[in-house]
Structures are given as structure tokens and as C-alpha cells.
Amino acid sequence: MEKLVSLAKRRGFIFQSSEIYGGINGFWDYGPVGVELRNNIKSFWWQRMVRLRDDVVGVDTSIICHPQTWVASGHVASFSDPMVDCKTCKGRFRADHIEAIPCPQKPSLTVQACAGDKKGPGELTEVRQFNLMFETFVGALRDDSARAYLRPETCQSIFTQFKNVQIVSRQKIPFGIAQIGKSFRNEITPRNFIFRSREFEQMEMEFFVKPEEPEMQKWYEYWVAERFQWFQDLGIKPDKLRQRVHSQDELAHYAKGCVDVEYQFPFGWSELEGIANRSNYDLSQHIKTSGKDLSYFDETTKEKYVPAVVETSLGVDRTLLTVLADAYAEDVVEGEERVVMRFSPAVAPYKVAVFPLSRKLAEPAMALEKSLRKRYVTDYDDVGSIGKRYRRHDEIGTPLAVTYDFQSEEDKQVTVRDRDTTKQERIAIDRLEDYLKDHLKL
């Protein structure tokens, strides 16, 4: 993890938020290559989940919505984690994670070892529940009537807008509504870099089906398989992915069943995505609380019912951490150790880097890079030796690097170097676009 965090900063993937003020725990900023990687991951999801399907449509809803939404969903009453305070160091910790959280004052000990096992001076309070929703006030008043929440999940507005979206999109059940957007949770102990943060982005899809067991089960199994495959198509190593079925006692208050897709992170197997059978809990709750009819009328069978839901829900940031961890490799090239990010071309921040061998060749090399920009995200790099530029782009994960040299002026060819094999080939400039297309498959 330390190597990954250091590379993420060094190459401009991720910075600590508000670093100049000492940072703010649980918040992160994405740099120039981080934002490209992030956008590529989101596009990869949107393309597969919305654009390539005729049974899923997209929405983009507001972060703050009517506070009754969170009463209906159950979040005001029960979206909480167990918390303990240490009476000695005044630290505040998630009670079910103390066996893994280092003590702030004695980082060689976990909080549990420092307090529970009496190896250290720590003394913990009783466990109590802490609601994770961030509160704010809408308008000029600061009283209960103005209290609102930053959404802790994106899906609730999909439920409250279900009827509007179904009507305008002319969709018939079964169909889904997808959304990518920011969510906020006041996590007691944010940790493991961007794995658990207080501001993050989710990619969620709610698939509405007839509330009958065989139909629910069919779609539940379909979405577990489809989502598991998606990670492999993203380029994640299959042996680092697994599915884990939730036991009854760990199910969220709305769920009848849930399967997590887990990844073997440097800190162990952890949840990446949840695929849940939410039954018709959410729509029923919103019908009850708002008094509005959100049921569905089947024109063919003339049946009216409240649809049940299979949800697929994953974090953009957690997926990005997975992509970073999975791509990270160290090897030896020409007797020199290098770090290389073996991103699949679809998610790599830059697809091609263009280097002039000398700054005297800036004009034609820049012209070449500009011509490639129309199709690919490229980077023009003229700083340091060619070897240094290769190393830099290996760490950014750029699949191909094109060098324009003095010979290029004569023979109208350039050298293309492959990030993974480090093999170099001379390619005619007028064939370069076809070559890139063949190799990047984009």
C-alpha cells in the first residue's frame, strides 16, 4: 500500500485533500492522470450498464434531496456504525474494526491490543451507535425544519423518481435505472487510502422486476454473474476476485439477500461491490411516507404491483484502488528495476506518449501528437532522457510511446515502444494510426 500511495502522489493520480493545511481525513483529490483513470472507469461502467443495453436508462439526481427521503429509507433511524472512544488517547474508533486499527498514540499496537488486551494504557467506553449521514441546513434558518442530509447512497432518488423515469423512457418491467454520483458518509475511521473515505462516488443500478420469487432469483443470479464478469473485462486478474454471500445477520436493513464481489487488496480480501435483493422495500417505504402511488401497471396482464429490485452498487474510488493495485508491477529492464502500471488500454490515463528525441524536433513531434489527439488521449513529453521518459510513462501506465528522431525526418518512420514487452518497432508515420488501433483495440 505504501508503494501505491507514494506512486499515486508522485505521478499525479491522487493527492491528499487540503494538503497544505495538513490534510483532512477521509477526503482525496484526483490529479491530472487520476481524473483520466477515473473517467475511463466510469465510462467503462456506463457503456456496459446503460449504452449497450436497451433495458437500462440513466439519471443524474441531486445530492441533497427532501429529508423525508432518508426517513422513508430507514437511514435516519438506522444508518449507523458502532463506535467506541478511548478514554486515554481520546481517539474515536469503529467498534467492529478495532482489531485492525492502529492506536494513534502507539501505532505498533492495534486499538484492541492497546485497550482490550491490556497491553497498553487504552481504556474504551461502551459501544454506542453513530449515524453516518452528514447534516446540513437548507436556506437561512438553522433549525430542525431546515435540516437536510448529504446523500449516503445514490439509489434513493432512483426510487423516488421511478415513476417519472418509467413513463418518459417507455420502459416495461423488467428494466433498470442507473446513476453515477457522489455519496457522503461520516465514516468513524476512514482508512486504507481511498478504500473507505467520507466523500466518494458510487455507480449504482436498480433493476425493477415483478415481485415474484423465481423472477427475482433469475435476475439476481444474472446480475451477480454479469457484474463479476465486468471486473474481468476491466482487466482485473480473475484469481484476485471472488464472490461472498452475506450471512443473514450481516444483511443491511433493506436486503433479503446480498453477494459481495471482493478483491484481494494489499490489506486483504475486501468488498468492492454489493449485488442485493432489496425486495420492494424501498418503493413501498416511499409510497407509505409520501402518499404517492409508485406502483407499476402491466398493460399486457392488467396487473398492478409494486416492483421488487435487484441492486448493483459499487464505488468508483474503490474500483480505482483495485485497478491501481492490480496493475502495479515491478520488473527489471536492461538491468534496471522499474515500476510499471499494466493498465488495460481502455482505462489507461494516456493511450500514447509522444517524445521528440531532441527539442530541435519539437515542431514535427508536436504536430504528430496533435494529430493523434483527435482519437486518443495523448501526452507530449520532452523532459529528460528517453529512458527517463519511458520510466515516467511506465509508472503512469501509458501502453505505447512514440519517439520522433532525426531519422524520422528522412524515412518518415517513428519508433513505437510497448510498455509491457518494452519491444520497439519502426512504424511508418502514415501507418501509425492503424498500428495504434490494432494494438490498443480502441
Ligand code: GAP
Ligand atoms: N445502495 C447500497 C449501498 O450503498 P453499500 O454496501 O453501503 O451499499 C456500496 O455501498 C458500495 O459503495 C461499496 O461496495 C463500496 O464500493 C462503495 N462504498 C461504500 N462506502 C464507501 C466509503 N466510505 N468509501 C468508499 N467507497 C464506499
